[in-house]
Amino acid sequence: MERRQSETVRAEALRMEQSYVSMLYERLDTVRDRTEKALREVLARGASGTRQAAFEREVAADEHARRLSQLSAVERGLCFGRIDDTGGETLYIGRIGLRDDEHESKLIDWRAPAARPFYVATPADPGPLVRRRHLHLRHRTVTGIDDEVFDLDLMSEVDRRTLVGEAALLASLRRGRTGRMGDVVATIQTEQDRVIRSGLPGVLVVQGGPGTGKTVAALHRAAYLLYAHRATLERRGVLVIGPNAMFSRYISQVLPSLGETEVVLSSTGELHPGVHATEEDLPAAAVVKGDLRMAAVVEKAVADRQRVPPGDLEIAVPVRTSLRDGVEVVVEEMTVRMGHAACVRARDRARSLLRPHNLARAAFVRQLLDALARDEAAQLDRPVDEEDLRHSAKNLWQHRAVRDAVDRLWPELTPEGLIGELLSDEELLRSAAEPYLTEAERAVLLRQHDAPWTAGDVPLLDEAAEFLGEDDGPARRRERLAERRRQAEVTYAEGVLAINDLGELMAASDVADRHRDGGPLVTTADRAVRDRDWAYGHVIVDEAQELSAMAWRTVMRRVPTRSLTVVGDIAQTGSAAGARSWGEMLDRYVKGRWREERLLVNYRTPVEIMDVAADVLRAVAPDQAPPESVRYGEAAPRAVRAADTDLRRLAESELRQIGEGRLAIVTPDARRAEVAALFPEVTDPLDATVAVLTVVQCKGLEFDAVVVVDPGTILGQSAKGGQDLYVAITRATRRLTVVYEGALPEMLGRLIGSPG
Numbered sequence: 035m036e037r038r039q040s041e042t043v044r045a046e047a048l049r050m051e052q053s054y055v056s057m058l059y060e061r062l063d064t065v066r067d068r069t070e071k072a073l074r075e076v077l078a079r080g081a082s083g084t085r086q087a088a089f090e091r092e093v094a095a096d097e098h099a100r101r102l103s104q105l106s107a108v109e110r111g112l113c114f115g116r117i118d119d120t121g122g123e124t125l126y127i128g129r130i131g132l133r134d135d136e137h138e139s140k141l142i143d144w145r146a147p148a149a150r151p152f153y154v155a156t157p158a159d160p161g162p163l164v165r166r167r168h169l170h171l172r173h174r175t176v177t178g179i180d181d182e183v184f185d186l187d188l189m190s191e192v193d194r195r196t197l198v199g200e201a202a203l204l205a206s207l208r209r210g211r212t213g214r215m216g217d218v219v220a221t222i223q224t225e226q227d228r229v230i231r232s233g234l235p236g237v238l239v240v241q242g243g244p245g246t247g248k249t250v251a252a253l254h255r256a257a258y259l260l261y262a263h264r265a266t267l268e269r270r271g272v273l274v275i276g277p278n279a280m281f282s283r284y285i286s287q288v289l290p291s292l293g294e295t296e297v298v299l300s301s302t303g304e305l306h307p308g309v310h311a312t313e314e315d316l317p318a319a320a321v322v323k324g325d326l327r328m329a330a331v332v333e334k335a336v337a338d339r340q341r342v343p344p345g346d347l348e349i350a351v352p353v354r355t356s357l358r359d360g361v362e363v364v365v366e367e368m369t370v371r372m373g374h375a376a377c378v379r380a381r382d383r384a385r386s387l388l389r390p391h392n393l394a395r396a397a398f399v400r401q402l403l404d405a406l407a408r409d410e411a412a413q414l415d416r417p418v419d420e421e422d423l424r425h426s427a428k429n430l431w432q433h434r435a436v437r438d439a440v441d442r443l444w445p446e447l448t449p450e451g452l453i454g455e456l457l458s459d460e461e462l463l464r465s466a467a468e469p470y471l472t473e474a475e476r477a478v479l480l481r482q483h484d485a486p487w488t489a490g491d492v493p494l495l496d497e498a499a500e501f502l503g504e505d506d507g508p509a510r511r512r513e514r515l516a517e518r519r520r521q522a523e524v525t526y527a528e529g530v531l532a533i534n535d536l537g538e539l540m541a542a543s544d545v546a547d548r549h550r551d552g553g554p555l556v557t558t559a560d561r562a563v564r565d566r567d568w569a570y571g572h573v574i575v576d577e578a579q580e581l582s583a584m585a586w587r588t589v590m591r592r593v594p595t596r597s598l599t600v601v602g603d604i605a606q607t608g609s610a611a612g613a614r615s616w617g618e619m620l621d622r623y624v625k626g627r628w629r630e631e632r633l634l635v636n637y638r639t640p641v642e643i644m645d646v647a648a649d650v651l652r653a654v655a656p657d658q659a660p661p662e663s664v665r666y667g668e669a670a671p672r673a674v675r676a677a678d679t680d681l682r683r684l685a686e687s688e689l690r691q692i693g694e695g696r697l698a699i700v701t702p703d704a705r706r707a708e709v710a711a712l713f714p715e716v717t718d719p720l721d722a723t724v725a726v727l728t729v730v731q732c733k734g735l736e737f738d739a740v741v742v743v744d745p746g747t748i749l750g751q752s753a754k755g756g757q758d759l760y761v762a763i764t765r766a767t768r769r770l771t772v773v774y775e776g777a778l779p780e781m782l783g784r785l786i787g788s789p790g
């Protein structure tokens with residue numbers, strides 16, 4: 035009887051919520067229709083008219099198009115929560131804010147201050163709330179509700195619980211993995227909310243064990259910051275740096291699902307425009323490349339390319355040429371000279387300008403040509419007035435031999451050219467590195483000329499770019515011209531915005547950038563990725579424990595304001611050049627000015643699997659505490675002997691167990707190819723049902739079931755092998771199998787009951 039009554043109450047509540055949610059979707063449709071209509075009208079106005087009219091049309095079209103894509107992005111799960119407070123007020127929380135025609139608020143954006151109680155109320159500290167309700171939607175239908183009633187009389191029973199919306203959270207955690215991270219806007223937890231809404235300025239470090247939602251919280255933080263500081267961030271942009279391109283793809287859908295499409299996702303191997311470094315260095319090379327001494331090595335490598343000849347500079351140049359059969363041939367040559375001491379002076383003077391190498395080159399060339407022209411005039415017994423000298427210098431510059439000589443002495447260099455040659459030429463490397471690196475350290479850097487770029491090369495390329503500067507040739511001139519044109523557009527845009535009273539809503543420079551020359555629209559994100567010197571408004575670094583000291587220099591250059599979110603786990607550091615503490619990497623830049631938030635709850639890995647991981651952590655990093663899991667799993671983790679195991683069969687049976695989910699097989703680096711060959715159908719690991727990955731590759735990802743192959747070799751493959759095993763084990767959301775060779779490592783003893 036009582037049960038039937040509560041079912042009736044529930045059905046009534048569902049009906050009520052459905053009617054509210056239907057109203058919200060109707061409203062969304064209306065706003066979408068209006069925006070679409072406005073866009074169509076603007077486009078229908080055609081391309082004719084004054085420059086101002088064309089400009090206004092472009093601005094309006096772009097704004098409508100952006101709004102439209104945002105409105106489409108929020109279709110799924112538009113509204114997910116409701117709060118009722120002690121004053122009798124009810125608010126609905128959703129992906130965006132919606133108002134009715136009377137301007138009354140119908141849906142609160144999750145990022146608005148008014149939505150905050152939804153995320154921070156706990157039974158122990160409910161704030162003004164009497165109830166929090168989670169709404170579950172399938173398409174536009176309300177399929178369920180979860181209530182938490184903050185009834186003070188019941189507090190003693192529940193006040194130990196700190197999970198927000200526990201039922202909704204657990205339902206979300208139990209879902210099978212899709213290969214792409216999803217947003218968690220409906221179930222953000224209080225400790226994560228603190229991270230997400232922490233202020234924009236300064237450096238926030240988010241330290242937390244595996245599965246504590248560091249990545250997902252950092253991405254929601256990006257969306258929050260864009261909402262709360264749109265004026266600042268839309269112009270300068272937000273950059274999210276992950277460990278590799280696969281990780282960037284893994285997280286790529288979170289921000290669009292929150293209606294934010296303009297955040298730049300990059301990886302440490304892609305921070306230097308034009309280079310996509312996918313390879314990893316061996317640990318010994320990674321350590322040397324990541325060391326700050328490499329900045330001095332690169333500086334010396336540049337200085338080494340500013341040469342003087344061992345004696346006088348002598349260049350044979352044609353004096354007379356004639357045409358034979360239409361081909362110009364040299365009939366007389368002369369040798370023009372510049373004394374050794376003068377060469378040294380020219381080099382030192384060019385260096386003393388303290389300009390980057392490619393920019394100082396012009397000064398060196400000028401002095402060289404001047405000296406050669408004087409010598410030429412003296413030999414030909416010509417008078418030397420300034421005008422003549424300029425003329426003969428210009429003539430000399432036309433000669434191939436002169437240009438070749440200059441290129442030998444002070445070549446125009448690209449970062450790729452400089453670093454590529456430095457690392458593959460024993461002599462260049464010895465000269466640049468001898469003062470700073472030992473012979474053994476130099477030896478590990480040396481590699482083949484055509485070796486692919488590694489992630490560890492990228493900070494070196496970036497460093498080189500600093501010392502080389504852009505060349506002052508045609509590219510630079512084009513750039514200056516473009517900048518002047520841009521300035522003119524900004525002035526023009528300011529005028530247009532003032533006339534139309536839009537000045538407060540849009541920055542003229544943004545408008546000018548997006549509508550310049552009627553060419554393709556250029557977003558902040560587009561411009562930022564292409565520009566090495568771009569200064570972002572905020573940078574989020576994920577898996578930040580892996581960055582070397584040199585990589586931090588590269589990151590810091592991208593954000594002169596030092597507004598950063600640094601996300602990672604010191605206990606998971608796998609790179610030999612990575613961080614042992616946050617202070618070690620950050621104090622150099624922001625000593626005493628970085629703040630830390632800790633995330634302590636693991637939402638990914640069930641208790642039974644986390645117990646195994648905790649044993650590993652205790653053995654390899656006893657000073658680090660593992661996070662606490664929020665739920666129990668469905669199957670006990672197990673260990674099986676490799677000798678008794680057919681990996682393909684094991685994979686098939688795991689896949690049967692997890693149904694729709696995904697399986698990862700994590701192998702030692704040296705065994706990946708051999709294991710991957712057993713699963714030839716695997717293409718993109720993110721889309722495959724079976725992904726065969728090394729530990730580096732699986733970092734940051736998660737899978738319903740994980741098979742760890744040969745843990746003994748993983749443990750031994752580097753000084754951080756223990757951390758690697760910890761990472762591998764904590765990728766599992768439901769099932770873990772360890773396939774071991776010989777004896778099971780002692781730290782995994784729990785898997786077969788007793789150690790040994």
Ligand SMILES: Nc1ncnc2c1ncn2[C@@H]1O[C@H](COP(=O)(O)OP(=O)(O)OP(=O)(O)O)[C@@H](O)[C@H]1O
Pocket residue numbers: 203206207216218221222223226242243244245246247248249250251603637638733734735736764
């Ligand atoms: N509040 C939440 N609601 C629902 N799911 C959550 C929540 N927080 C985290 N998760 C889920 O937990 C899993 C782990 O999150 P995430 O990958 O962000 O953790 P992490 O701390 O970055 O882990 P790692 O250090 O191992 O890479 C993800 O599936 C994420 O969606």
